[in-house]
Amino acid sequence: MLNLVIYFPLLAAAAIWLGCRERGTLARSLTLAVICLETLILFGLAMGGNTLSLDAEWIADYGIHYHLQLDGLGLALSVLSGGLAVVAMLVGWERIDRWQAFGPLLLATLSGMVGLFAAYDLILFYVFWELMLIPMYFMLAMWGDPDSRRSATQFMLVTVTASLLMLVAIILLFIAHGVQTGIYTFDYGILKQTPLIGNTLLSKLILAGLLLGFGVKVPVFPLHFWAPLAYRKGDPSVIIMLSGAMANAGVYGLLRFTMPLMPEVTAAFAPWGMAIGAIGTLYGAAQAIRQEDLRGVIAWSSISHMNIAILALFAWQAQALHGMALQLLAHGLSVAGLFAIAALLLDRKRDGVYANVGGLYAQMPKLGMCFLFFVVATVGMPGLANFAGEALILAGAISRSILWGSVGAVTILLSVIYGVKVYGKVMLGPVNPRVPTELWDLNSREKAALTVLIIAILVIGLMPQLMIETVHLPTAELLAVNIDSLFGGVHAID
Amino acid sequence: MMLWHFVFWLSCAVAVVCSASLLFVRKPMHGAVYLTTAMCALALAFYLLGAPFIAMMQLILYVGAIMVLFVFVIMLSPLQETFPLQLQDRSLWPGLILLILMLLELGALLFGGLQVDPTTPQIIDSKAVGELLFGHYKLAVEAISTLLLAALVGVMYFARHLQRHQERKLPEQQEAK
Amino acid sequence: MTDALVTLPMMHHLLWLIPCAPLLGALLIIALDGLPTRAYGVIANLAVLVSALCVALLWLSGSWDMPVQTAYEWMHIDNWLLDVGFRVDRFTLVMASVSAWVGLLIHLFSTQYMRHDFGERRYFAYLNLFVGGMLLFITADNLILLYAGWEIMGLCSYALVSHYYTKDENVYAGRKAFVTTRIGDTALAIGIFLCFMQFQSLNLESIFQAAPQAPTGMIAAICILFMLGAFAKSAQFPLHVWLPDAMAGPSTVSALIHAATMITAGVYLIARTHVLFDLVPDVRWWVALVGAFTALYASVSAIGQNDIKRILAYSTISQIGYMFAALGVGGYSLALFHLAVHACFKALMFMSSGVIIEIYHHDHDIRNMGGLHKQQKFLSFAYLAGSLALAALPLVTASFYSKDAIIAATYTADHGAFLAGLGLLGALLTGVYSMRMYFMVFTGKARSEIHDYKMTWAMKLPLGILALGSLCLGFIQLPDSWSFGPHLLLPWLEPVLTSVALPEGHAGEMLELLGAAAAVIGILIAWPLTKAEVRSGRGVGNIGFLNKALYIDDLAKVLVIRPFLALCAVLGSVIDGLLLNGVLVAGVRRLMLNAAEVVSRGQGALVSRYVLLMVLGLMLIIGYLTVQL
């Protein structure tokens, strides 16, 4: 079953690619069907609530296992990826050309993501980590703005550089663990049973590598530099996958592989981590304020929100971690919603630069309402998904460190500044004379895409307990690392 | 023994000097002559070292075959130009400096504390060589014959092309110009 | 509590309906597409009516003590136990009644008033959502739910202020309102999280129970944060700047949000958490000071306004200032009393002002009005009732009973004389600007064309009820020092909301007299002032210092907004522009590409260079070995 859900999209991708060489429309329909099916299967699994697992020897000489385990958190994030893929398809339905290429790439990315969330072996994880990257690169470079190639390349280079250093760190971890216990293995299941002891230079290096590799993807504050450009230049459909689904992988990786595998050094780093998260949150928000185009604002807001997740991660505390899981989902949904809006505007030949828009509400009230809904979700309106995540995160973070928690909380203010600003600039105000008059409001396809997101955001926001229960088991398992004793003196209340 | 030493080092010196003169001569043909001299001197040195077989081979192979090949090529070469050494060409110097440095290093390495027992030359005649060659090294002989064959094939092929080229070079040259 | 369960089983289960009916109404309005526009108004009215009736039922049931209902578990992680739960006590009931019923009246008024407006459906959706948010805020039994209601109000305020979105100023005003109040929201949120950190609970009751054992420093921090939240939401100095601009929305919105309900949320918040504030009187005193100062400051500013709605806006700020002053000295129930009274007369005035503006062709300037009394008698009398209530005309208006008690109460605090002095001065000026407004609009000759406007019963009924309330609501609670008359409200509230002992004897009487005198004098000053202004065409409204409200808004722009934006820009260009994208990305790119060229050049294309490199390599290797061996 596990293999099926991971490789089904990949096989379908190959089939579609081979079968629909000149038939883009067919490829589009098939891709949508496959993604929907995949998402439904994943959803069913998530509802079932069981943890799937599979373990086999892979490369015995290096202790690499083909170990898969898909628990609640992984399932939730996988379902999110699938759902976002559906949305990405729906909002790119007409705009994206050559579905016979795009569809398979999208499917391959999805396959990589599901595999990533299921991987229970560091090398396997890395394999899927890179696997989802390649199709993503092509989608970024081949579609999107005419000059998206450069930003895509920058994204790819930065990510891969960091990933390679992360690989070095993973290998070091393998060696350090082997030296410590005599067992040389990359299997996460075995590694986490004997976490790395001590706050040595080696473990610091390992942590640094992991932080770098995962942090770039998140993107954590000083490593975010690729993101604004890539988010702005890529096709919004692709960016939905990149920012909404793929960014989660970074946080997920940090969650899985830092604290449980080397608690001491991570705990020592945690205050810094919280500081980075908090500062990054504010910085992202502050930059979002000064953007002059819709996609720029969304990009920075995404950065800002993902940094909150980092704040939560390093708080390593029950509420914060659960909140982080919620935040990942919520951010995925809301940023996807915003990019979907950007995509729909792009369909209407509006690029979202303030100078070219304004007063669109008059022509497209429904789109405007949806836009406002996503803005409001993004700024953390209670009752919507983001709030559930942010409230838990900030409560947890403040419990751990009043200073950084409070600094992070300022995002409540800053997010609303950019949120209502961008909404006002794009949708409200006097009608921009450059805007053509024959813009159509949402059609049923677009409505469907946005409704999926809106319902998901509402459901998670109103009944977060559903999600909390889904992710509770893995999170509790991660929390089993007795962190409070580690934080001890290091982390007294500032 | 003195005489041995004298002749041996003299022949070595001749070899070195003649080789070095390659650096200065203007015409390839002169170079070939110097080279031949150096090889003959080396053949003498080989003989003195106690390797008469190799000395013979040196004469036959190098002087007899290789140098003749050179001379043929020089004669066949359409461009009968001279090539004066251009010391003012600055791109030459780095190489020379590097080589001198390398020699200094080697000198330091060899004569700086390295101890090797002196040895008296002992004649190892062609019989011993032959036994080894066709005994232990029979596969090597086969391999080297294959190598010669390969070289032959290559030469044949290129020669064919040289021929072909000559047959149709005129129209092509016109075009090229 | 058990009593309540027995006597009111139904109500106990229907508590959720109070906030949720309007929320559902909003949802329906959004979801149901294609109905006739009028139907949306009906839905909205019905939804609020349900809430109002539920509240009324609560009154009628007679069990006011803490019915609690838990709808479902919202979030539960370890000790973070968060339910969607509602709770009503006497205090809440008063507040809910004000919100629901005033809300209902304004809804009713809106059906007519917004009839020819654009975006009616949107308007009613937000209005319903807003009432839902307010009621959620009031009835919430935990801090997060309370915060949820608080935020929903903020959002609706934003959307409704920018209702006429085709003008940039209106959009900006909405944004300004949202952002400024959000400053307070942030503080409130941090305060809530600190509460959680300290008490490991978010439920109000359990927090109140645990509070006395908590360290004072923490309580003080929480209270300061709550206080900031309240100040921003309730437009207290210096976070009041958004309110005058927020008048860009429809007048009904101003009536509902910026007069009766949301604007008083801050008052409610502090009263609600008074258990905490009681623990730190020093912090509480600052509430009083800011309140009293704002009362005066806003009155001063109101005098200089010419825009009828801005006058009302400043008057609202001022009146809320009184409420805060009451809160600050511990007179929570006094604040609530004044809140209810203020809701009546201010809603009345705002709605009326909407009609007035319609009549004068959407011109807000009172200098261009005048002479309306002859045309609109009903409106004139209603407005007069409101104005007098605002001015707190002794004995006949409700505000006299509520406001003067506050001034008296402030006297009991530390530096009480100073606080009371601020209040009295404010009261005097209130009389001035209130009546100036009335005189300018209704008396004299018309200074511009008066548009014909027919008010239907749907407009007159709410105005009538509210006018009645403005005049008579005070009679339920005459001053304590008076031996006669009903004393209904404060004693009834006593179990949940304490008040403060008013000054006894001489000082008390003195203050009462002074308060009454201030109002009367103010009203008396207003008449000649208006006369002079009408005659000369120049008056207090032309004083820039007053008109610009002491330039606080401009000061904020210069001192806060611009530096903030500049900071954002500088940070962005230094960190992203220079360091990351400049040095790192572009630098590495340049370095690599140039190095590629250097390497390629170094290797060249000639075989002699190749050999040279080989020799170099060999030389280095032999050198290395020479050194090594």
Added chain:
Amino acid sequence: MNLLAVLFVSFLLFAIGLAVILVRRQLLFVLMGIEVMTNGAVLAAVAAGQYWHSADGQVLSLFMMLVAGSELAITLLLAMLSYRYLKVSRIDQMNQLQDKLDKEGQLL
């Protein structure tokens, strides 16, 4: 016989051969330089063989000569082809094959 001294002489020959290659860019001289280098190696091989009183050294040198000869044959023909086809007799005129770097704008 001092092995080291002979080795040094052979090094000297070797270096001279290299020098010829580096200094004389005419194809024929380059080839001669290569021969000098090989000769140096042969000398060393013979000396080493004598040092160990073994025929290995001589076998080695014999093979060297053969290899050098065949390589030379091919190279000489290549040189001829080069004269004929490219009209080039100096190695520093051979630059058809070289790095061509893309302008920055053509890159990604």
Added chain:
Amino acid sequence: MPSTDFYPVIAPALTGIGGLLVLLIGVWPRLKDAALVAFYASIVLLLGAMAVLLAPHEAAGFERFISLDPVNRHGWLLFTAGGLATLLLAWRDRQLLGEVDEQFCSLVLFAVTGTYLLSAATNLLAAFIGMELTALSVMAMIAWQPQRKGAIEAAIKYAITATVSGSIMLFGIVLMYAGSGSLYLDAIPGNLGGERTNETLVIVGLAMVLVGIAFELAVAPFHCWLADVFQGSSSPVTAFIASVGKIAMLLFLLNLADQLSGLWPAIHGVIIGMVVLSVVWGNLAALRQSNLKRMLAYSSVAHFGYVLLALTAISGDADGNADLLQAAAYYGLSYAVMNMVSFAVIGLLSGINPSADLEGYRGMGRRYPLLGVALAIAVLSLAGIPPTAGFFGKLFVFTQALNQGQLGLVIIASLAAASSLFYYLRILVVFFSVPSNEVSEEADIALQGDAVVMGPTLVISLSTAAVLLIGLCAGTVLTFI
């Protein structure tokens, strides 16, 4: 008492004699179809492979000259496959058209013979002869069809540099012999310390041998010839050099390191220097190349830098030697297959873009999607993206090097690997962007007969599958090496 097991000799003898036979068949007057010659040559190679497969699995030596051990067995199979692939590619190659006659085929066979000898050599002389045999055959093959632009130049450049490096290696062999008194690799460590031996000479000799090896592997700074030779020769020959010649040399190097592990620490510095120079220089030089073959050549320089990374830690007393060598061998194997794919693709497209300029490939991936994907897989493998063989090669090498404490080197290598992605992406982007111009019908490979594309297609599909399989089944592959 040298053992005289004949098994190791069968395969080289078959190919060597087979080469001669092919020559003879070729001059047979009535036989004029080149295809038949190539067919016979292929049969010879298959027979050689059979001989290797049928030989017993234990290590077997012949006269201490060459020895066939399990690693070499697979190496030999690889070389045979490489030779076959070269024949298949060359058979109807556009650039070699009409010139793939019995001579070319025999040269391929001779070159394969050389690689057999080289990789299995236990005697320095065997290695030298094997190397020279390969080099000589290749030298002729490079200039095949001398009219091609750059063919002669490439051959001359190769000839000069190869002879120089050959002399250096020869000198090294002589020095090793002078220092130890033996040409047998397995005897040298034992001889040392004995009377009249001299370790210094052996080490200097070893270093010079290493220079020769480094030249053939094209490790910086001895790499310069590679780009010119790749560019100047036809794609089948390039493929042969990359996938067969270099791997044979690599196997000899591994053998050398294994046998002389005691002396290895003395030259660690040399190897570290080579590693750093190679990964940096190779990747930098490739960054902006406008010619695909040159780009792949420089990438090859970098790749062998990574391979050598595994050899920086060989030493006499470490138990990790076997793992290190295994990692390097795996890397070499993966390198061979992925380059085979790339050059086969280049060869197949040489009708459209004979100069192999990158720009000429614009849109080829869209025009020929299967070809594009094969190339994409190969290029991604070169870039070290999982789950291809290239990734696991890097993983193993890095793991082993880190296990020996080479953190700094590994970080340099991984940064260099990251920067390499830049030019690999350039290849992919060019291949998959919008085609810039139409392809003439004559050159369009989709329109050509099966006979023309069958060979390359076979090679491409098999080696692409190999790239993936070697990666996915790395565990199994490792047990073979």
